[in-house]
Amino acid sequence: MHDYVIFLHAIDTQGPRPAAVIRDHCAHLDRLDAAGRLIAAGPFADSEAGGLIVGSFPDSEQALEFAQTDPFVKGGYSRAQVRRWEWSYPENGHLGIVDPFPGSHPRFLRSLHLRATTRHFSPRPVTRELVELLVAAALAAPSEFNLQPWRPIVCHSSTDRQRLQGCCLNQAQVSNAGLAVVCAVDPDVFEDQAPRAADELILHGQRSPEQRDETIAYIRSCFVNPQDSAIRNGTIFAHQLLLAGLSQGLAGFWLGGFDQGALRAEFSLPTRAVIAGVIGLGWPAKRNQPRPRQTMEQLVGWGHWPGA
Numbered sequence: 001m002h003d004y005v006i007f008l009h010a011i012d013t014q015g016p017r018p019a020a021v022i023r024d025h026c027a028h029l030d031r032l033d034a035a036g037r038l039i040a041a042g043p044f045a046d047s048e049a050g051g052l053i054v055g056s057f058p059d060s061e062q063a064l065e066f067a068q069t070d071p072f073v074k075g076g077y078s079r080a081q082v083r084r085w086e087w088s089y090p091e092n093g094h095l096g097i098v099d100p101f102p103g104s105h106p107r108f109l110r111s112l113h114l115r116a117t118t119r120h121f122s123p124r125p126v127t128r129e130l131v132e133l134l135v136a137a138a139l140a141a142p143s144e145f146n147l148q149p150w151r152p153i154v155c156h157s158s159t160d161r162q163r164l165q166g167c168c169l170n171q172a173q174v175s176n177a178g179l180a181v182v183c184a185v186d187p188d189v190f191e192d193q194a195p196r197a198a199d200e201l202i203l204h205g206q207r208s209p210e211q212r213d214e215t216i217a218y219i220r221s222c223f224v225n226p227q228d229s230a231i232r233n234g235t236i237f238a239h240q241l242l243l244a245g246l247s248q249g250l251a252g253f254w255l256g257g258f259d260q261g262a263l264r265a266e267f268s269l270p271t272r273a274v275i276a277g278v279i280g281l282g283w284p285a286k287r288n289q290p291r292p293r294q295t296m297e298q299l300v301g302w303g304h305w306p307g308a
């Protein structure tokens with residue numbers, strides 16, 4: 001996803017614009033906004049008629065298509081000029097010139113509210129390059145003692161997605177999405193790789209080399225129930241993968257309806273493996289509206305169990 005500026009130059013600077021065309025133009029902008037991709041829009045406030053739109057698009061063709069289907073352009077009121085644009089703001093470190101503040105993209109909070117499960121996808125493929133970008137972002141998730149116990153099974157090819165669908169109660173969204181990932185975790189990592197985690201703590205000055213053995217023992221002692229830890233760590237990975245997809249204009253789903261035995265057999269998972277869930281992502285056929293949530297008053301307790 002890249003940012004683009006669309007200049008709408010007025011063809012007749014004095015000519016009136018019918019209210020219906022202005023409304024259609026606003027609806028056009030609203031659709032981009034509903035997808036979380038409208039950054040700014042508005043008319044020039046000086047004597048020159050016209051305006052600009054700043055938005056995120058997967059590529060220049062789609063930015064151009066959006067510009068050319070704007071009712072002002074289609075109706076012959078404006079001429080569109082599209083430029084790729086780099087947005088400099090404090091949270092991205094002014095394009096890396098100073099240290100960025102992670103996770104604080106101005107649209108990030110809004111995007112979380114716009115997410116909605118999507119089960120219908122366009123046939124447009126998710127490229128291997130994009131899949132690797134998303135998986136790398138998911139692998140940046142936090143894990144207990146940074147042990148990274150994730151062992152995801154990426155189902156990218158149509159054959160692999162079909163195989164997975166067969167294990168997921170035949171839910172059609174699995175093969176229709178361009179990408180489906182079994183978010184599996186190896187709980188043995190908590191025991192086996194405790195020395196690596198201890199060495200990392202020593203390397204970062206959080207423990208002294210003399211404390212190595214006791215640190216390893218301490219790390220191991222934290223995993224009384226490795227299955228719980230596996231679910232916890234796997235879930236964080238999975239949701240980070242989903243959000244990474246959203247950040248690139250994809251949409252998708254969480255899936256917990258699968259046949260454990262069938263999935264384990266089909267993908268040769270070891271008996272110890274824990275499956276946190278399946279995440280699917282693809283280019284949406286249409287944007288779903290977010291479903292309402294219960295109120296904060298219903299769900300949240302401030303210093304006590306909610307409602308107590």
Ligand SMILES: Cc1cc2nc3c(=O)[nH]c(=O)nc-3n(C[C@H](O)[C@H](O)[C@H](O)COP(=O)(O)O)c2cc1C
Nearest residue numbers: 115116117118171253254255256257258277290291
């Ligand atoms: C852990 C988990 C498992 C889910 N499993 C399925 C599933 O097997 N099939 C399905 O159609 N939707 C599944 N969903 C999607 C939920 O039904 C959906 O998230 C919920 O209705 C809220 O809708 P929203 O995601 O659009 O906000 C699952 C969601 C989660 C979080």
